[in-house]
Structure formats: structure tokens, C-alpha cells
Amino acid sequence: MELADRVKSLTPSSTLAITSKAKALKADGHDVVGLGAGEPDFNTPSYILEAAKRAMDEGKTTYTPAGGLPELKQAIIDKFSRDQQLDYEQEQIVVTTGAKHALYALFQVLLNRGDEVIIPTPYWVSYPEQVKLAEGQPVFVNTDESNQFKMTPEQLEESITDVTKAVIINSPSNPTGVLYTEDELKALGDVALKHNLLIVSDEIYEKLIYGNKKHVSMAQLSPELQQQTVVINGVSKSHAMTGWRIGYAAGQKQIIQAMSNLASHATSNPTSISQHAAIAAYTHDETEVHKMNQAFEHRLESLYNWLLDIPGLTCVKPDGAFYLFPNVRQIVDQSPFDSVDEWVKRLLEEEKLAIVPGSGFGAENNVRLSYATSLDQLEEAATRLKRFVEKYR
Known part of the structure; x- marks a missing residue:
């Protein structure tokens, strides 16, 4: 065959x-x-395990909305407000079967054949493969130790063509662990706004920051950049919940609705028990x-x-x-x-x-x-x- x-x-x-x-x-x-x-x-922390057990005991084992439970969406909205001072509505949040699936769904609803997505190297292994699965074209921007593995605004500008649709920013990064500063993100964001590029901001390692460094989301830099950014995140790394498979995306209503529609035909919904566990993750203190x-x-x-x-x-x-x-x-x-x-x-x-x-x-x-x-x-x-x-x- x-x-x-x-x-x-x-x-x-x-x-x-x-x-x-x-x-x-x-x-x-x-x-x-x-x-x-x-x-x-x-x-996984015990309070999250207990929340999952309660959900099972209470019979919360049925289908949920394709884009996620309203209670979980609200917990995510509250998290954005608390951590990044960002405001989102429920229609701007879609819960997915892991952050990886959020990225997959985003590229599926965003890209047409031949659309280009700019990816700084080194990159997480699944970025180019997911772009190719959506019939898009990965465009790599090479970085190395000399510039701390960070893409510059000049490199981004030089990589843009008439068919460039988006750019991926992963901060902190897998595999390098480097973190873009607020000024570095602002400079990249200005280029993206100039060329009307969607910014895919993968923030799955947001909680894993060391020393006196601070995580900054591209979306929090200005209302214009929030509108132009889709934030990808989840509980896998921050709360030791890799196997629970709960991620999410936050962005423009049109994009998020399309991702929810796609999920309704692909996964029906993220696992109900995992969603209740994720609610506990985001509504408990972070000790x-x-x-x-x-x-x-x-x-x-x-x-x-x-x-x-x-x-x-x-x-x-x-x-x-x-x-x-x-x-x-x-x-x-x-x-x-x-x-x-x-x-x-x-x-x-x-x-x-x-x-x-x-x-x-x-x-x-x-x-x-x-x-x-x-x-x-x-x-x-x-x-x-x-x-x-x-x-x-």
C-alpha cells in the first residue's frame, strides 16, 4: 500500500x-x-492527583467541549492575568491534547501549500515536521554560540518573503535553554508587525527560569503584539504532567475557533480527567x-x-x-x-x-x-x- x-x-x-x-x-x-x-x-504533585481522583469518583468521565472545559479555560485566563497581566476571553482559548497538539492544530488551520514559517535553529525537533505536515515550508535561521543561539531582528527581516506566514519563538528554548530578553523580543516583534507575520510563541518552559532571569511573553509587550501572537503553553513541564497531555493555545478568536473545530473532528476533546487535574494545577499555589x-x-x-x-x-x-x-x-x-x-x-x-x-x-x-x-x-x-x-x- x-x-x-x-x-x-x-x-x-x-x-x-x-x-x-x-x-x-x-x-x-x-x-x-x-x-x-x-x-x-x-x-505529579499530590494535590493534582487528588483532583483527578475526585473527578473520577464524581463521574466526570464523559465528553467535554472540543475546545476544553469552561472551568479550565477560566483557570488559564486567570493564569495569564496573574503571570503576564494579559486579558483573554474564553473564545480566545483552546485546550488541546498537549502543547504539541496545539502547535499541530495551529499549523493545520493556518498554512496553505507553500506558506513559509521561519524557525530559528537550533529548534525543537517537531517544529519543521509539523509545518511540513500542513504542506508548509520551514525556513531556518541559523544561530550559534556566538549570539547565544538567539535570532536577531536583522536575520528575521532577511528571511521574510512574500509567502512568509509566521515565525516561531521558543523562550526558554528546547534544546538550548536560552531566554530572550524583553528588548530582544520587542525588536523581533516590531519586524513581525511590520510584515504582518503571526508570532507563534512557544512558552512551555515558562516556569523553568533560573537565577534572576525573568520570563517575558511576546504577547504582553503591546496590544498589537498580543493580537499578532498565538501563545502555546501547557502543564507538562511546569507541573510534571507530561503524561496527562494537556496544553493550550491563546490568540485571535478566528484562529482559536478554527483550532477548536479541527479538534472536534480529530480528538473530540482532551481527556476529561486530565482537564480537571489541570484546573487544580492552575488554581493551587505554586509551592x-x-x-x-x-x-x-x-x-x-x-x-x-x-x-x-x-x-x-x-x-x-x-x-x-x-x-x-x-x-x-x-x-x-x-x-x-x-x-x-x-x-x-x-x-x-x-x-x-x-x-x-x-x-x-x-x-x-x-x-x-x-x-x-x-x-x-x-x-x-x-x-x-x-x-x-x-x-x-
Whole structure:
């Protein structure tokens, strides 16, 4: 049977592939240290679990509106007001089956064949694939360590054509963890407004910010930018709820209504129990969220310093998320391996250390390490990595 053209060019997720291989090795009895998965290692906070249990006991197990429960939409609206001083109406919010599905639905309702979406590199692995599934064309803007992996307004301006429809901004970023400042966002926003580009602001790591840094949403910079921005967010990373699959989008009513209509034919609705759990996440105090954040920050400081002890490795220190994205080109060039991908493969085979090659993120000189695991595991990972590097110097 011939498959549809739209899926023939899809690239499998490199993060899921490396995680799957690591799990297979572990199942075979190997002592594997896995730094591939992009999810918190904490369990979902107990007050959220209790809310889900209550919902089940009370029989809240039926269909909900395709775009989400009104109570959850209101909790999201209150969250925007509390955190970003942004005002939204219920018609401007759609709840989705994870933030990934919010992005997928957005591109499906936004793009026509050949429409271009500007994506800074390094990028989250699913951005270009989702654009291609909507018959759009990803246009990559290359960034690197020299500019802290941030796209400049000049780069954005140079990338715009007559068929550019949108630009994606992910802050803090997966895979780099870098955070755009308010001034940097304003400069990019001015270019987007000038050319009437929709801004897709992926803010899924919004709560994972370290030091004295502050998250700023593109939508909060001006009424004009709020109108021109679709904010993508969810509870997966902030509240350790990856498996619950609740995300959302906030933006223009026309776009949000189209996304809700699409959901009615694609998923019917996000899981009812998960929605009630998400209500609890957004209506409870954030003590547990702050505790997880503190743990992530401590891990970042430790792993970052351990990595800097490895000769030939350079790394931009992240401001948020839970990833480090070091450059290993010098190390690989001094080794017998032909590419970073081959180097990563042998690292897993020989040291049983799973990290993700940067090629899947559009950065062939880098690797991604997730520090969403215990300090003991991170220290062991750094030890194995250093041993592997020294072996092939």
C-alpha cells in the first residue's frame, strides 16, 4: 500500500529514538544513564492527583467541549492575568491534547501549500515536521554560540518573503535553554508587525527560569503584539504532567475557533480527567512548582560545572528549561568518528550513556543533555562522558 506523500518525508523524533534505545539496553540488564528524555523526573504533585481522583469518583468521565472545559479555560485566563497581566476571553482559548497538539492544530488551520514559517535553529525537533505536515515550508535561521543561539531582528527581516506566514519563538528554548530578553523580543516583534507575520510563541518552559532571569511573553509587550501572537503553553513541564497531555493555545478568536473545530473532528476533546487535574494545577499555589524549579537549578549548576571540566567541550549556560546543549565538534574532530551522530551512538554502546545528537535540532556540532534526573545520575553521566572523551583523544 502506497503511503501518503505528506508522511514520506517525516523524520522520526531523535529524542524518542535515543530514549527508546536506552530503555531497550536497560531492559537487557545494562546500567544505562539516560539524559535523553525531556520530561521532569518528579511525580505529579499530590494535590493534582487528588483532583483527578475526585473527578473520577464524581463521574466526570464523559465528553467535554472540543475546545476544553469552561472551568479550565477560566483557570488559564486567570493564569495569564496573574503571570503576564494579559486579558483573554474564553473564545480566545483552546485546550488541546498537549502543547504539541496545539502547535499541530495551529499549523493545520493556518498554512496553505507553500506558506513559509521561519524557525530559528537550533529548534525543537517537531517544529519543521509539523509545518511540513500542513504542506508548509520551514525556513531556518541559523544561530550559534556566538549570539547565544538567539535570532536577531536583522536575520528575521532577511528571511521574510512574500509567502512568509509566521515565525516561531521558543523562550526558554528546547534544546538550548536560552531566554530572550524583553528588548530582544520587542525588536523581533516590531519586524513581525511590520510584515504582518503571526508570532507563534512557544512558552512551555515558562516556569523553568533560573537565577534572576525573568520570563517575558511576546504577547504582553503591546496590544498589537498580543493580537499578532498565538501563545502555546501547557502543564507538562511546569507541573510534571507530561503524561496527562494537556496544553493550550491563546490568540485571535478566528484562529482559536478554527483550532477548536479541527479538534472536534480529530480528538473530540482532551481527556476529561486530565482537564480537571489541570484546573487544580492552575488554581493551587505554586509551592511544589518552586521546589521542582530549585532542584532543576541546582542540577544545572552542578552538571554545567562538571561539563566544563571536559577538554574541548564548550557550552552556553542556559537561563531556563532543563537542557544543556554543548558543542562537541572539537572533541569529535580529534576522535576516530566521522560525525557527532556516530560519536553519540558509540557513547551509548560503550559507556551506556544516552544523550541526543544535535542533528535532530538542526545543529550538527552539538548534543543535548537533559538534567531532569537525579544529581547522582548526572555526576555519573559526567564521569562516563569524560572517560569516553579521554579514551579517544
